[in-house]
Amino acid sequence: MTPPNQPGAKTRIGPAGLAFLAITSVGWGFNWPVTKFLIGYLPPLTLRGTTGVLGAILLAILALVWRQSLRVPRAYWGRLVMAAILNVGCWMVLMGFALVYLPASEATLVAYTMPVWASLLAWPILGERPNLLRVLALLMAFAGLAAILGAHGFAASLSKLPGIFMALGGALGFALGTVLAKKWPLHLPPVSSAAWQIGIGCLPIAITGFLIDKSDFAGLTANGWLLFGYSTVGQFCVAYVAWFAALARLPASVAAIGTMAVPVIGVVTSAFALHEPLGIGQIAALVFTLAGVALATQS
Template sequence: MTALNDGRATSRNATNAAGSRGRGGLVFLLITSVGWGLNWPVMKHLLTEWPPLSARGLSGVVGGALLLIIAMVGGQSLRVPRDQWGRLLLSSLLNISSWMTLMGLALLWLPASEGAVIAYTMPVWASVLAWPILGERLTLLRVISLLLAFGGPLALMGGNGVAASMEKLPGIILAMAGAFLFALGTVVAKRLPVRLPAITSAAWQITVGCLPLVAAGLLLEDPQISALSAVGWASLVYMTLIVFCLSYVTWFAALARLPASVAAIGTLLVPVIGVVASAVFLHEPLGAGQITALVMTVAGVVLATRS
């Protein structure tokens, strides 16, 4: 009888611990989504004061360096084995360099709210690319999710009118390309994972991936420190500390506590927060076209995740 009671007590303790971890994971996920969602209007404003490659590259390199320090303080080794450098460089190129470059340039043509919607077609692309790369079956749900993902940008173009849509077309193409390459990097990382501790891996990928942006910014752009206003400096600090450091740390903490599908669906808060925050802080339009595109994109991602 005593053994039975002890077993029940142990089971209750395990259930309570799992519930506590789950609640903690949801809190971490909320922090991540808010941090990344607010970055869309922050980045859009920063581009009015600084060129895109320099803005994204500098904040990324500093943020990656701070993450390396966090990893070191946390007791994680910073050493990258020789056989992992190829994978790390490939992942950095697809997940960081291309994403930062293309999304930064896309915002030169797109409002932050529309850039956020198009960017979050990424999970849909990933579910489709998993077919040829990982051998995962291309289901009907994945095909429908892809159609919905295309429907989001089409809804934006239709709601803006033909002339306005053609003006934004370069931004739409750049954002879609960035989402596609990020998705490719995500799927490739499943096939060829970088075998490093989580924070160390993210820190090296961010640092290595953003160094080419800094170099290109110095060669092709003319960033002037004097051009940054107080709000511009605050934007750089936000991107460095909140986007690259806090949000990545809370993201990995959420992944450690939640099922991957729950974490993936939870990130759908990011484009919602990005769209609403852009309307509030940048006074960007929030009409039928933007809302329809957001709903279609969110629906596409939910279907892709469920499949």
């Protein structure tokens, strides 16, 4: 019998994996309007790099408290660095700059074309042939995206094109990292794995940010520091650990499709926090997306 984390294994869908996926979706969904707000005070490289490094340090401490080894076998360093670049580094940089050009809701929607690329890549790389339910799940999810895009009157103007390309690049990188993590698993404890990947992915970003950005941390209000704390702890110490735990328990394509709840959460919270529109289009998107997630978890 092939071990569940090895290529070619058929990963079973259990309640623990779905619970971790739900935690991930909520944590990342809330973080989109939070990051959009904070970018008004701190440049993208400084913001994303600093919160990532602080999050990695907290995760490393948590791993030691839970007696999880931070030791990485020599054979795993190559795949660890690759995962850090794709899952963390590319995503943090490209999505951070995408939010400079795009509203939080539009950046979220473009970013979460990621499940399409993951499902397509999982076929040739992992042999996960898409079945009917997964195809329907993708159709439902993109019906939801279309509803939100229509409601927002999303137009690919020249001023938005850099943000669109950056968000798509981040989505492609994360999708490839998701699939390769299933093909070449690290076999590290989830908290230790998250600490290493986030630290390796974000440290160069933080250094670059402090060298070239003009950051004004003193300009952050009390609410700004509170949101900075959420972006550090909620995004990295909770959502990323839950993501790696979900990925270890679910097929790559199911895990990726399940994160389609993130743009809905991001759009709804952006409506309340940033006063972006919330109407029938967003409600229709919520219905379609949740239907897609339900289908994906039954496949």
